[in-house]
Amino acid sequence: xxxxxxxxxxxxxxxxxxxxGTFGGRYVAETLMPCILEVEEAYKAAxxxxxxxxxxxxxxxxxxxxxxxxWHAKRLxxxxxxxxxxxxxxxxxxTGAHKINxxxxxxxxAKRMGKKRVIAETGAGQxxxxxxxxxxxxxxPCTVFMGATDVERQQPNVFRMKLLGAEVVPVTSxxxxxxxxxxxxxxxWVANVTDTYYCIGTVAGPHPYPQMVRDFQSVIxxxxxxxxxxxxxxxxxxxxxxxxxxxxxxxxFHPFLDDxxxxxxxxxxxxxxxxxxxxxxASLTGGRPGVLHGNRTYLLQDEQGQILEGHSxxxxxxxxxxxxxxxxxxxxxxxxxxxxxxxxxLEAFQLCTKLEGIIPALEPAHALAxxxxxxxxxxxxxxxxxNMCGRGDKDIFAVAKHxxxxx
Amino acid sequence: MNQPGKSRIAxxxxxxxxxxxxxxxxxxxxxxxDPATSMAILRGLPxxxxxxxxxxxxxxxxMADGPIIQAAGQRALKxxxxxxxxxxxxxxxxxEDDATPIxxxxxxxxxxxxxxERFCTDAAASGVDGLIVVDMPPEESADLAPFATAQGLDLxxxxxxxxxxxxxxxxxxxxxxxxxYVSITGITGTRAIGMADVAANIPRIRAHTDLPIAIGFGIxxxxxxxQAARIADGAVVGSSLVDALAKSLDAKGQATPGTVxxxxxxxxxxxxxxxx
Ligand SMILES: Cc1ncc(COP(=O)(O)O)c(C=O)c1O
Numbered sequence: 001x002x003x004x005x006x007x008x009x010x011x012x013x014x015x016x017x018x019x020x021g022t023f024g025g026r027y028v029a030e031t032l033m034p035c036i037l038e039v040e041e042a043y044k045a046a047x048x049x050x051x052x053x054x055x056x057x058x059x060x061x062x063x064x065x066x067x068x069x070x071w072h073a074k075r076l077x078x079x080x081x082x083x084x085x086x087x088x089x090x091x092x093x094x095t096g097a098h099k100i101n102x103x104x105x106x107x108x109x110a111k112r113m114g115k116k117r118v119i120a121e122t123g124a125g126q127x128x129x130x131x132x133x134x135x136x137x138x139x140x141p142c143t144v145f146m147g148a149t150d151v152e153r154q155q156p157n158v159f160r161m162k163l164l165g166a167e168v169v170p171v172t173s174x175x176x177x178x179x180x181x182x183x184x185x186x187x188x189w190v191a192n193v194t195d196t197y198y199c200i201g202t203v204a205g206p207h208p209y210p211q212m213v214r215d216f217q218s219v220i221x222x223x224x225x226x227x228x229x230x231x232x233x234x235x236x237x238x239x240x241x242x243x244x245x246x247x248x249x250x251x252x253f254h255p256f257l258d259d260x261x262x263x264x265x266x267x268x269x270x271x272x273x274x275x276x277x278x279x280x281x282a283s284l285t286g287g288r289p290g291v292l293h294g295n296r297t298y299l300l301q302d303e304q305g306q307i308l309e310g311h312s313x314x315x316x317x318x319x320x321x322x323x324x325x326x327x328x329x330x331x332x333x334x335x336x337x338x339x340x341x342x343x344x345x346l347e348a349f350q351l352c353t354k355l356e357g358i359i360p361a362l363e364p365a366h367a368l369a370x371x372x373x374x375x376x377x378x379x380x381x382x383x384x385x386x387n388m389c390g391r392g393d394k395d396i397f398a399v400a401k402h403x404x405x406x407x
Numbered sequence: 408m409n410q411p412g413k414s415r416i417a418x419x420x421x422x423x424x425x426x427x428x429x430x431x432x433x434x435x436x437x438x439x440x441d442p443a444t445s446m447a448i449l450r451g452l453p454x455x456x457x458x459x460x461x462x463x464x465x466x467x468x469x470m471a472d473g474p475i476i477q478a479a480g481q482r483a484l485k486x487x488x489x490x491x492x493x494x495x496x497x498x499x500x501x502x503e504d505d506a507t508p509i510x511x512x513x514x515x516x517x518x519x520x521x522x523x524e525r526f527c528t529d530a531a532a533s534g535v536d537g538l539i540v541v542d543m544p545p546e547e548s549a550d551l552a553p554f555a556t557a558q559g560l561d562l563x564x565x566x567x568x569x570x571x572x573x574x575x576x577x578x579x580x581x582x583x584x585x586x587x588y589v590s591i592t593g594i595t596g597t598r599a600i601g602m603a604d605v606a607a608n609i610p611r612i613r614a615h616t617d618l619p620i621a622i623g624f625g626i627x628x629x630x631x632x633x634q635a636a637r638i639a640d641g642a643v644v645g646s647s648l649v650d651a652l653a654k655s656l657d658a659k660g661q662a663t664p665g666t667v668x669x670x671x672x673x674x675x676x677x678x679x680x681x682x683x
Contacts (some may be wrong), residue, residue: 017546025547028542029471029542029565030565030569030578030589031471031565031569032569033544033546033569034570034574173474173477174468187470187472187473191594191597191598192592193569290516290519291515291519291542292468294542299516303520304517305466305517305519306467
C-alpha cells in the first residue's frame with residue numbers, strides 16, 4: 001500500500017542551495033544575504049536540539065490545541081453522493097487558522113537567535129494575528145505589514161492585531177496587497193537586520209523559509225496520516241488544500257509525498273476566472289517561472305516580467321507567487337493544481353456552513369469547492385481529506401457584502 | 408564596443424585615478440517620467456559632470472529601493488518602460504558618446520523574462536558596459552553570469568556593511584568593473600551615510616580586491632559625494648537626483664520645462680564637490 005512513488009524520496013528537499021529542482025534559492029540583495037544565512041544556521045541548530053522541538057510541541061498541545069480533529073463530514077458526503085469527505089480541522093486552532101503552527105516555531109527560533117523584535121507580512125490577517133499572538137505570549141515587540149487594501153477588507157483582524165499589542169503598518173506601495181506587504185517587510189528587514197526577526201507566513205521567500213515553514217506545518221499532515229489510519233485503517237486517496245503561498249497545502253501534503261497511492265490536489269484562487277487577464281491569483285495555472293521575494297518559482301507576470309497583482313475574493317490567496325516546492329511538485333506531476341473561482345468558493349462557503357455547521361474561511365472554501373466538484377464523480381469507498389485550514393469569522397463581513405446583505 | 412581587458416569602465420576609473428580624483432556615478436531610471444525627458448537627461452549627464460552613468464531598469468517590485476525610487480519605477484512603467492526600451496535609449500546615447508560608461512541597474516525577473524542570453528547580447532550591442540542585478544547574489548548568478556562574461560559585460564556586485572569577513576573574499580571574487588559598496592544597512596534613499604563607518608570599512612574591502620570601489624545608497628548632498636569620492640574611488644548618487652526630478656513635475660506627475668535642468672543642476676553641484 002505504501003510503496004514509494006519513486007526509488008528516491010520526494011521528501012528530502014531542498015538541497016544545500018535551497019533548491020527544489022530548479023526552484024527556490026536565495027535571491028536577495030547582499031545586505032540580507034548574511035542575515036538569511038544566519039537564520040539558516042540557527043534553524044539547523046534548533047532542529048538538532050531536542051529541547052527546541054519539545055518546547056514547540058508543548059505549545060502546540062497546550063496553547064494551540066493540537067492535535068486538531070479529523071472530521072468525517074457525513075452530511076456533506078451524503079449531499080455530494082460520492083466519495084467520503086473528511087476534514088482536517090485546523091480552523092479549530094487557537095487564532096483560527098494553521099498559521100500559528102509555523103509562527104510558534106519561528107518565534108522560538110527568534111528567541112534562540114536573541115532577536116529583540118519581530119516583523120511579519122499578512123494578507124488576510126491570519127498570519128499577522130498569529131504572529132501578534134505569539135509575540136504577546138513571548139513579550140516581543142511586533143510590527144505587521146499589511147496592504148492598505150487588505151486593511152480595509154479585513155478590519156476585524158486589524159483590530160485583533162492591535163489589541164494584541166502589534167503595530168499594523170498599512171502598505172500603500174504597488175496595489176497595496178500581500179505582495180507589497182512582503183516587499184515592505186523585506187525592506188524594513190534590510191534596514192534592521194541585526195535585532196529583527198522576519199516571521200514569514202508561508203512556504204515562500206528565500207531559503208530557508210520555504211523549508212522551515214513547511215517543516216513546521218507538516219504537523220498537519222503527520223497528524224492527518226495517523227488519524228486517518230486509526231479511523232479507517234488506511235490512507236486517504238485524495239488530499240485537497242487551498243493555495244495562497246502554499247503553506248497549509250505543503251503541510252498537509254508533505255508527509256504523504258512518498259505514498260504513491262495518495263493523490264494530491266492544490267487549489268489556487270481562480271478569482272473571476274483563469275481566462276480573465278489579471279483577474280485571478282492562480283500562479284501555477286496561469287503564471288510562469290520567475291524570481292520574486294527571494295526565490296525562483298511560478299509567478300503571475302506580464303510579458304515584460306513585471307509582477308501582476310492578481311485577484312481573489314480571498315485576501316489570503318491573492319499572492320502572485322507560490323512556494324517553490326509546489327512549482328517543483330507541479331513540474332514533476334506529483335501534485336495536480338487547479339483553480340476555483342470566487343463564485344464557486346462563495347457557494348462552498350455557504351453549503352459547508354449549512355450542512356456541517358462549520359463556517360470555513362474563504363481560503364479553504366476554495367478547497368471545499370473543488371471537493372464538491374470531484375466527490376460526486378468518485379466511488380463511496382474513495383476517501384478525500386481536505387484541509388479546513390481556517391475559520392470564516394474573519395470573512396463574514398466580506399461574504400455578507402458579496403451576498404448583498406448589510407450588517 | 409567593449410574590448411575585453413579595456414572596458415569603458417576600467418578606462419574611466421584609470422583616467423580619473425591619473426587625474427587624482429574619484430568618480431561621480433549618477434543614477435536615474437530609464438523612462439522616468441517619460442521617454443523623451445529621460446533621454447534628454449541621459450544626454451545631458453556627461454556634460455553636467457557625471458563620470459559614469461547608471462540607468463535603472465524599472466521593475467514592479469523593487470525590493471531594495473526606498474519610496475523615492477519606487478515612485479520613479481511606477482512613473483516609468485506607466486510611461487511604457489521595458490528593458491528593450493531602455494536598451495534603445497542606450498543605443499541612442501552611444502551614437503553621440505562612445506566614452507562614458509553605462510551600467511544598467513535593476514532586478515533579475517525582467518532580465519529572465521527577456522531571456523538572459525539575449526539580454527546580454529542586446530545590452531552589449533547597445534553599448535552597455537556593466538550590469539548591477541540587485542537581487543542576484545553571487546550564489547545565484549549561474550543564469551546570467553556566463554552570458555554577461557561572454558559579452559564582455561561587467562557584473563558589478565553590491566557589498567554591504569553586513570557582508571562579513573567570511574563572505575567578503577568570495578563575494579568580491581565574483582565582481583568585475585568596480586565594487587559597489589552599499590554605505591547603509593537599508594534601502595535606497597532612506598538613511599544618511601555614516602562617513603566614519605564607511606571609511607573604516609573601505610580598507611577591509613581593499614585588502615581583498617584591486618577593483619575600484621564606489622560608495623552608494625546613502626549619499627545625498629554634494630558634501631557627502633565629495634567625501635565619499637575621496638574615501639573610495641567614486642560616489643553613486645541616485646535618490647537625490649530622482650527626488651529633484653520628482654519635485655520638478657507638475658501635479659499630474661508630468662515633466663515640466665524645468666525637469667531636465669532640475670536634474671542636471673543637481674548633477675553639476677555634485678560634480679563640483681567631487682572635483683573640488
Ligand atoms: C485560513 C487561511 N488559509 C490559507 C491561507 C493561504 O496561505 P497558505 O497557502 O500559505 O496556506 C491563508 C493566508 O492568509 C489563510 O489565512
